[in-house]
Amino acid sequence: MLQNSKTNKPISLLCQSINIMTTLSQAYRDHPLIHLHHIVPLDFDSLRTVPDSHDWPHSSYDTLKLHTNGDVSIPLIDMSDPNVAMLIGNVCKTWGVFQLTNHGVPTSLVERAEAEAGRLFDLPMTRKLKALRAPGDATGYGLPRITPFFSKYMWHEGFTIMGSSAEHASQLWSSNYQPFCDVMEEYQKNMKSLAEKITHLILNFLKIPDDAEISNWLHSAGAAAACSTALQLNCYPRCPDPTRVMGLAPHTDTFLLTILHQSSTCGLQIFRDGFGWLPVTPVAGALVLNVGDLFHILSNGRFPNVLHRVVVDPTRRRLSMAYFFGPPPDFCVTPFNNPPESPRFRSVVVKEYVGLKAKNLECALSMIEI
């Protein structure tokens, strides 16, 4: 029987019965985005002007320009700092986002993964379409899932991986796809172990007891198999007029934490009350971490689930790799509140929340608010 290595208690039945557990891909298949499957990304490189379908209202460009405050920078945390738990906990409370250095993920691995992502997006469109996300599926090449919630398309192409990328990679490259699969597998392993470490530090900071279900899940030997994880490769191609387009529209991420590597090209912005849109300027070797909806719920609203978006660089293509981490789809997330504070949200099962998000995007949270 699997046990929590800290408390020696058996982990919940849900986590043990791996065969009957819902996978994250299944959870997404249960909530298909009906409008998305017949639409494919543009062949961006061939365009000399921005088509109407991708031309965002002028007012959003004004917002991009006027509300970007380049003087305020988001916190940078050194993971080798002896006070790292306190630093991360406090920044999760005050910002919901930070950059992390000395995180232990080898630079060479990040560089190899970025190079493989570049090799993918460099392929001719006819090739990329061979790995097009199937209707209702969550993985493969295609448009961002949030596309149906906006009236214009984003200047973006993406590739989603959940676990092995072999099936789609073999469609992209009939041979020589193993280097892609190997590096993405190693990258996901490294991201998972970093995500587990950070989650552990945050649970301690929140003083969540060792016998709470969330600690039980994180510490259990079963956590190796039972997590919701996904790796999203994002590409924001060069644009003939970046002032008219949106790279990735404003959104919050769904799971506990997102760990993002951004290439040296700028574009990511976070929204901060009182300041507006702030750039997350790339720092060489640093990873960007942000709180997602599930940590917002678990922290009973103490951690903001930061709203973010991506604008397109005027001169260069931008690549990023976002790793999403959370408990398995059948796990029930319950807000942790210190009495007399009362819970702000009802408990929600991860796959139910994925479904609420698929239908309602940013209104999903308010649907579980008490």
Ligand SMILES: C=C1C[C@]23C[C@@]1(O)CC[C@H]2[C@@]12CCC[C@@](C)(C(=O)O1)[C@H]2[C@@H]3C(=O)O
């Ligand atoms: C696990 C996932 C999180 C994500 C949806 C996905 O199935 C894979 C892609 C992720 C992404 C990346 C771009 C922004 C986002 C909102 C989207 O549309 O697809 C996130 C999703 C999310 O956090 O919900």
Ligand SMILES: O=C(O)CCC(=O)C(=O)O
């Ligand atoms: O490309 C980026 O910097 C951000 C990507 C992102 O927000 C996402 O994949 O959820």
Ligand SMILES: [Fe+2]
């Ligand atoms: Fe995001």
